[in-house]
Amino acid sequence: VDFNVIPGKVVRIDSFAYNIKQQELQQLATSTQKEAKLKEGDPFAKTAISEELDRLVLLYRNNGFMRFGREELIGLWDTLDISLLQPSFDPMEQLELLQKLKERRENPTANLEIRLRPGFDSTKLRKYYVGEITVYPDLPLDTTGHTRKETQLDHVKVVSYHNSFKPKIFPQNIFLRHSELYDQRNYFKTMNRFNSLLAWRLINIEQVPRMDQ
Numbered sequence: 001v002d003f004n005v006i007p008g009k010v011v012r013i014d015s016f017a018y019n020i021k022q023q024e025l026q027q028l029a030t031s032t033q034k035e036a037k038l039k040e041g042d043p044f045a046k047t048a049i050s051e052e053l054d055r056l057v058l059l060y061r062n063n064g065f066m067r068f069g070r071e072e073l074i075g076l077w078d079t080l081d082i083s084l085l086q087p088s089f090d091p092m093e094q095l096e097l098l099q100k101l102k103e104r105r106e107n108p109t110a111n112l113e114i115r116l117r118p119g120f121d122s123t124k125l126r127k128y129y130v131g132e133i134t135v136y137p138d139l140p141l142d143t144t145g146h147t148r149k150e151t152q153l154d155h156v157k158v159v160s161y162h163n164s165f166k167p168k169i170f171p172q173n174i175f176l177r178h179s180e181l182y183d184q185r186n187y188f189k190t191m192n193r194f195n196s197l198l199a200w201r202l203i204n205i206e207q208v209p210r211m212d213q
Contacts, residue, residue, distance in 0.1 A: 011044040011079065014109035020116055022125055028059055029114070044110050049075040052114065061184040064127035066207065072124055074117045079110045128182040131210055133157065133174060137200075138164040154178075165199070173197070 016038050018029040037051040053073050060068040134157045140146055143161060151158045151167040155178035158167040173193050175186040187205060194203045 009106070009108050011108045011110050013038060013040055013042050013044055013112055015111045016040055017113050019113045022116065024127075025060060025065070025116075025125070028063055029056060032059060038112065044077070044112075049112070056114065058184070061182075063183070064129070064181045065125065066128040066182045066184070067124040067126070067209065069124060072117055072120045073114060075112060075114055077110045077112045079108065128209065128213075130176045130178055130180050130182055131213070133176060133178060134159060135170045135174075136160075137170070138162040 016036070018026055018033070020026040020029060035055070037048050037055060042048065053070055053075065056073060057068060057070050133155060136159050138161055139159075140161055146161040149160045149163065151160070153167055154171040156171045156174060158165075158170055160167070173190070175189045175193070176182075177186075187207070191203060191205060194200065
């Protein structure tokens, strides 16, 4: 079996912009556009668009939008120049349009916009701040019959059942600070720190959004 593939002309990005109908998300995107995975003049590639969507999701999660997900964004592209569809009775303008059509066939381009997906979940566009932090350093599978001891240190509550660890060791190893803007980098930093201590087989951080906050 022979496959004859004729890929045709390379389509390049003529213009690239963010059109996100939320002021803070739009500002974050435009202020970091120099770091974008897409540039005007680049070959059109779905891989690059996908990487840019991932970059934006990470950017938003590092700036308080904890629940923002990839499914809230879409990339919308258009290979049609609307000006070429405008009717004209002027012979000179018609010749100019024909020349533009010829140039577009020889050098095809696409306009690209990043937008919020229609019908997006508005609850995922909320900013979050770090609230109460509770640590369970020796939580048994069944707490029945165990004495619960609580210790409060620097906005960190340590709940212990076996007194296996000194509560004072926890605040200094937690990078999610009370009342600070949520930053996903601090989430991973905290996870990595506790995993590196090798005192636990399994570490889990449960992020529980507060109602309307």
